[in-house]
Amino acid sequence: MSFPLLTATAALPALGAIATAAVPAARRTAAKWLALLVSLATLVLAVVVLVRFEPGGDRYQLTESHAWIADFGVRYELGVDGIGVALIALTALLIPFVILAGWHDADPLETRSSRWRPTQGFFALILAVEAMVILSFEATDVFLFYIFFEAMLIPMYFLIGGFGDRAHAGTDEKAAAQRSYAAVKFLLYNLAGGLIMLAAVIGLYVVAGNFSLQEIAEARANGTLDMATSTERWLFLGFFFAFAVKAPLWPLHTWLPNAMQESTAPVAVLITAVVDKVGTFAMLRFCLQLFPEASKWATPVILVLALISIVYGALLAVGQRDIKRLVAYASISHFGFIIMGIFAMTSQGQSGATLYMVNHGISTAALMLVAGFLISRRGSRLIADYGGVQKVAPVLAGTFLIGSLATLSLPGLAPFVSEFLVLVGTFTRYPVIGIIATFGIVLAALYTLVLYQRTMTGPVKPEVSAMPDLRVRELVVVTPLIALLIFLGVFPKPLTDIVNPAVEHTMSDVQKQDPEPEVEAAK
Numbered sequence: 074m075s076f077p078l079l080t081a082t083a084a085l086p087a088l089g090a091i092a093t094a095a096v097p098a099a100r101r102t103a104a105k106w107l108a109l110l111v112s113l114a115t116l117v118l119a120v121v122v123l124v125r126f127e128p129g130g131d132r133y134q135l136t137e138s139h140a141w142i143a144d145f146g147v148r149y150e151l152g153v154d155g156i157g158v159a160l161i162a163l164t165a166l167l168i169p170f171v172i173l174a175g176w177h178d179a180d181p182l183e184t185r186s187s188r189w190r191p192t193q194g195f196f197a198l199i200l201a202v203e204a205m206v207i208l209s210f211e212a213t214d215v216f217l218f219y220i221f222f223e224a225m226l227i228p229m230y231f232l233i234g235g236f237g238d239r240a241h242a243g244t245d246e247k248a249a250a251q252r253s254y255a256a257v258k259f260l261l262y263n264l265a266g267g268l269i270m271l272a273a274v275i276g277l278y279v280v281a282g283n284f285s286l287q288e289i290a291e292a293r294a295n296g297t298l299d300m301a302t303s304t305e306r307w308l309f310l311g312f313f314f315a316f317a318v319k320a321p322l323w324p325l326h327t328w329l330p331n332a333m334q335e336s337t338a339p340v341a342v343l344i345t346a347v348v349d350k351v352g353t354f355a356m357l358r359f360c361l362q363l364f365p366e367a368s369k370w371a372t373p374v375i376l377v378l379a380l381i382s383i384v385y386g387a388l389l390a391v392g393q394r395d396i397k398r399l400v401a402y403a404s405i406s407h408f409g410f411i412i413m414g415i416f417a418m419t420s421q422g423q424s425g426a427t428l429y430m431v432n433h434g435i436s437t438a439a440l441m442l443v444a445g446f447l448i449s450r451r452g453s454r455l456i457a458d459y460g461g462v463q464k465v466a467p468v469l470a471g472t473f474l475i476g477s478l479a480t481l482s483l484p485g486l487a488p489f490v491s492e493f494l495v496l497v498g499t500f501t502r503y504p505v506i507g508i509i510a511t512f513g514i515v516l517a518a519l520y521t522l523v524l525y526q527r528t529m530t531g532p533v534k535p536e537v538s539a540m541p542d543l544r545v546r547e548l549v550v551v552t553p554l555i556a557l558l559i560f561l562g563v564f565p566k567p568l569t570d571i572v573n574p575a576v577e578h579t580m581s582d583v584q585k586q587d588p589e590p591e592v593e594a595a596k
Contacts (some may be wrong), residue, residue, distance in 0.1 A: 077137050078125070079151040079211045082118040082161065086111060086168070087204035094197035101192040105176060108196035112169040115203065119165035126158045128571050132578050133213060133287065141217075146283035150214040155575035156427050157210045159568060160354055163434045164210070164347050168203045170550045172196060174442045175339035179236055195236050198228040202343060209351045215359065216284040219274050222315070222355070223267045225348060230260045232340045233332050255328075255335035262328040266318035273311025277363070280304060290362050290582065302366065309367035313360050313375075319352030322412055323382040326405050333401040334454070338445020341397060345404045345441075346434035353411045353430055357423070357579055361415075365583040368416070375416045376499075376506050382409030384509070387516035391523070395454045396444050399524060400437065403480055406513050407433050407488075413510060414495035418585045422498025423576045428568060429491035432479075432561060436488050439554040440476030443469065446547050447528070450540050456524065461533030466542040470529040472551045477525050479558050481517040487561035501588045 089111030096104040126134055133152030141149045153161065179195030205225035212218035234256030237248070274284070280300055281289045292298035300308075318325045329349075333341040361368050386406030393399035407429070414426030447462070447469060448454055463470035475486075482492040492514070500507030543551065561568060580586070 078118065078122055079135050079137055079153065082115060082122055082165075083204050083207040083211065085115050085118060085204075086200040086207070089115075090197040090200035090204065093200060094193050096193050098191070098193070101180070104193040104196055105172070108200055109169060109172050111200060112165075112172055112203070115207075116165040116169060119162050119207075122153065123158055123162050123571075126153065126155070126571065128155055128574050132575070136213070141214075145216075146278065146285075147216045148214050148285060149217060150285060150287075151208075151211040152213045152287075153211055154358075154578065155571040155573070156354060156357055157575075159427060159431050159571055160210050160350055161207055163350070163431050164203060164206050167342065167346055167434060167438050168199065170438060170442065170554065171199060171339040171342055173546060174342075174445060174550045175199075175337055176546060178337045178339060195232070198232050199339075199343065201228040202232070202348065206347055206351060210354060213286045214284050215274055215277060215286055215289075215363075218355070218359070219267075219270060222270075222319075222351060223264075225351075226260055226263050226267070229344065229348060230256050232343070233259055233336050236337055236340065237335045251331075252335045255331040258328045259332045262318055262325065266315035266325070269311050270315035273308045276304070276308050276311070280308070286359070286362065293363070293365070294582075305364050306367045306370060309360060309364035309371065312364070313356065313371070316352040316355045316360065317378075317412075319349060320356075320408050320412060321349065321352070321405060322378055322408065323385055323405065324378075326382065326386075329405060330398045330401040333404075334395060334397045336397075338397075338441050338448065341400070341445075342438045342441050345401070346437045349404075349408065350430050350434060353408065353415065353426070356412065356415050357427070361579050362582045368583055369418070369585075372416045372418065376413060376503060379409045379413035379416070380506055380510055382406060383413070383513040384409075384516070387513045387520065390520040391516060393520075394456055396448065396456055396524070396528075397441075397454055399456075399520060400441055400444065400480075403517065403520065404433070404437060406517065407437075407480075410492060410495050410510070410513070413499055413506070417495070417499040417502055418580070418583060419498035419502055419587050420573070420576055420580055421494045421501070421587070423579055424569060424572055425491050425494025425496075425498055427572045427576065428565065429488065429495060431568065432487040432491045432558075435554055435557050435561075436476060436479035436486070439472070439551060439558060440480055442550055442554075443473045443476055446543065447473065451537060456527050459528035459534065459537060460531045461529070462537055462540060463529040464533050465538060465540050468542045468548070469540075472543065472555060473529060474525055475555050475558065477521040481521045482514065485559070485562045487558045487565070489562060490565045 093104050093108045136152040139149045141147050179192045205221045208221045234252050237252035321329050383406050386402045390399050390402035411426045411429045414422040479486040479488050482488040
C-alpha cells in the first residue's frame with residue numbers, strides 16, 4: 074500500500090497540537106518552537122503533495138479510501154483536485170507565519186485574565202485548526218467533510234474568546250465581554266449553518282444511499298441517480314446556506330467584523346485567509362458537483378447577493394475607524410468577488426475565483442499581520458491614533474503600503490490577476506453585474522489609500538514618535554508574503570496550470586460552456 078500522503082499532511086498538525094498542549098507549563102518557549110517546527114514539517118508535506126499532483130491527470134489524485142461506518146455508508150475517503158491542492162498549499166504556507174507573528178500573543182499577562190492565556194493552548198489550537206482545514210480540502214466523503222467543517226469551529230471559538238486582541242486584553246470587564254460576544258456570535262452563526270447542512274447531508278444519503286462525492290456525482294452524470302428537481306433544490310439550499318455563512322456572504326456576514334476586531338492579528342488571518350476559504354471551496358466542490366441544475370437555478374439570486382457583498386463591504390470599509398474592522402469589511406467585499414466568479418459559470422470566472430482564494434489569503438495575511446505589528450506598538454486599533462508612522466518606521470510603512478496596494482488589486486500584484494479574470498468571466502455572461510462590480514474596485518482604492526494616508530503620512534503624532542521599525546522576526550514573517558504577491562502578480566502561470574483542469578471538470582459538471590465572443594462582421 075502506498076504511503077498515505079494526504080492523511081499524513083493532516084495528521085501531522087493534529088499530532089503536533091496534542092504534543093504542544095502537553096508541553097509543561099514552564100516550557101512556553103519549547104511549546105512555541107515545537108508548534109513552529111510542526112507547521113514547517115506540514116509545509117514540506119504540502120509541497121510534496123503539490124509536486125506529486127499531476128494537473129493533466131485524474132480529477133482526484135493521491136486518493137485514499139477505507140471503510141469507516143459501514144452500516145451507514147460512511148467511508149474515510151480523501152482525494153485532491155487542483156483547487157484543493159492550491160488551498161492546502163496556501164494553508165500550510167500561512168500557518169508558520171501565523172505562529173511566528175503570534176510568538177508573544179499568548180505570553181502571560183500580569184492580570185487576572187492571564188490564566189486564559191496558556192501559551193501551549195494558543196499554539197495547539199492553531200495547529201488543530203490547520204489539521205481540520207486541510208482535511209476539509211481533502212475529504213471526498215460528504216459526511217467526513219461535514220465533521221471537520223463543523224469541528225474547526227471549536228478551536229476557533231477558543232482562539233477568539235480566550236486569546237483576544239492583545240492591545241485591549243485583560244484591561245477591563247468590557248473588553249472581556251466584547252471578546253466573548255464575538256466568539257459566541259461566530260459559533261452560533263456557523264453552528265446554525267452547520268445544522269441546516271446536516272439536514273441536507275442526511276437528505277442526500279436518503280436519496281443517494283451513500284456519502285461518496287465521486288459515486289454520487291458519477292451516478293448523477295450517467296443517469297442512474299434521478300433526483301427530483303424540488304429535492305435537488307432543497308438539498309442545494311441546505312449546503313449553500315452553510316457555505317455562505319462560512320464564506321461569508323451578505324447578509325450572513327455580520328459575525329466576521331466582530332470576530333476579526335476582537336482577535337489577535339494572527340487569529341484574524343486564520344479566520345479570513347484560511348477558515349473562510351473552506352466555504353467558497355465547498356461551493357465549487359459540493360454545490361456545483363452534486364447539484365448542478367439547482368446551482369444554475371440559484372445563480373441569478375446568488376450573483377445579486379455577491380454583488381451586494383462587493384459594494385456593501387467596500388462602502389462600510391470606507392467609513393471604518395478601526396483598522397481590523399476595515400480589513401474585515403474589505404474581505405467581505407473580496408469574498409463577494411470570489412462567489413461571483415464561481416457562479417458566473419465561466420472558465421475565466423471560476424479560475425479567477427480560485428486564484429482569488431489563494432491571492433486574497435496571501436494579501437490579507439500580509440496586510441493584517443503588518444497591521445498587527447503596528448497595533449501592538451501603539452496599543453490601539455483606531456486609525457485616528459496614528460499619523461506620520463512612515464517617518465519613524467519606514468520599513469513597517471513600506472510593507473503596509475504593499476499590503477494595501479495588493480488589497481486594492483494593483484496591477485503587478487497577485488490579486489489583480491484574480492480580480493481581472495473574475496470580472497472578465499462575469500462580464501461575458503452577465504455584463505450588467507460585471508459593470509456594477511467594478512465599482513468595488515474604485516471603493517477599494519478609496520479605503521486602502523485613505524487608511525495608508527491617515528496612519529502613515531502627515532505630522533508625526535507624539536504617541537508614535539518612538540515607534541520601533543520591524544524587527545527580524547517580523548521581517549521574516551512579512552518578506553516572503555510580499556515576495557509571493559509580486560511573483561504571482563507577474564507570473565501566475567504555475568498556479569493557473571494547476572487550477573484550470575479542475576475548473577474544466579467543474580464546468581463539465583454544470584454542463585456550461587464559455588459564451589462565444591460577439592464579433593461584428595466587417596462591413
